[in-house]
Amino acid sequence: MRDLRRQALESHKTVSRKARSRVASGATSKTASEAGSPAQSRATSRTRSRQVSDEEEEYLSDGTAWSTNSIDDILNGEDAEVAEAAWKAELNTRVEQISNLKRSSTEGRAESLNGYAHILMARYAKSEIESHVSELLPSMVRSIKQETTEREAVAALKALAVTVVNLDSDSIYDDVADQLKRSIQSSESVDIKVNAIYALGIAAFFGGAGDDEILDIMALFIEIIESDGASVEAQDEGHVVIAALEQWGLLATEIEDLEEETETAIEAFVEQLESADAGVQIAAGENIALLYEKSYTIQEEDEDTSGAEDPDDPELIKDGEKMVKRYQVYRRQDQLLHTLEELANVSTRRISKKDRKTLHSSFADIRNSVEKPTRGPAYSTALDQETGRAYGGGRMKVKINKNLEVRIDKWWKLQRLNALKRVLQGGFIYHYDQNEMVSTVLPFSMSKKR
Incomplete structure (x- = not known):
């Protein structure tokens, strides 16, 4: 191969x-496609898969079912509302099964972990699991460490990630980080490495890691990206590189000032634009757009910006505040823009029709943001015939209900949204409504649908 x-x-x-x-x-x-398993295939799925026309707004779906597991069907089914007592009873059973390792088989543990994760994706269950954390976490970590089977370890990693999002605890990271790093470095399973990368990013972001720990993990992910996976014994495994790129992007949204990290990171991401894997290219491109976005910050009080680039550019005024460029992201920006233009218009038949469509859509937005870093995803320069103004940003939205929607108008918001949807999948909308931690990290501008 x-x-x-x-x-x-x-x-x-x-x-x-x-x-x-x-x-x-x-x-x-x-190759990434040859190495794919169902879990890995999900890792490469993109939130957006088409170019938005100038007249329409793009709406993100609320995800797809995690599997055909019966409890998942019950919780997410359209035909009936499962009684609260029923799913809580099922969750309690799963918690007991996970905690009682001596009375379970390998297959039984995998099933219990999967069932538990399905429920926590679909329902916010902090109050139900909080008192059992001292048994749940050690059991999950043990399943990850022992790797009795790949299926059990992967199920434990997924269960761990969704547990972190439900709990809103500032101590989980310390309990699980060392084992997750060992799994990334030494597991012989690509699927375990991929899921350990995702779990580590989630644990660091939501589980209490400080800025220094987050920067250390971002450095680990950069090593994976620069080496095409070789630094963790996963040479040219596309899904490992994608996971590292995506979780680097998530963690980068938590760091206020990325100037020191930008030079090394941008070189790694630009190099990955050359990948033959569309998922790698898109994840790298979205991180590039994020770096450009973060190079602009709000003008401070009494700050003199008379010598700033384009001081009168109306696009540098956001919500009534002036945005100021703080540092240069990439020295060879003209070359980068040329590469992004090629990817936005790639036409070779060696790339599947689906990948071409995704590349066109994604890199048109990425190129736009590199040219004008205050433009977020799905920004349109087309003019509204009624107002004479550009449609601008904010066309990418998530429907919360029939009357309410939230705008994804920044790359940092898209990074966080994608990370949460990977963990919660079809339960994202429910968690956004019920789980304060989810709505807090995505403080969208709310607007009534007209």
């Missing part, structure tokens, strides 16, 4: 210097 970068060579795509050296030395591994 050919590695990702060899595919790029054969399709006449540009390949990075590090990649060329690895190909020349005969490195081989599975």
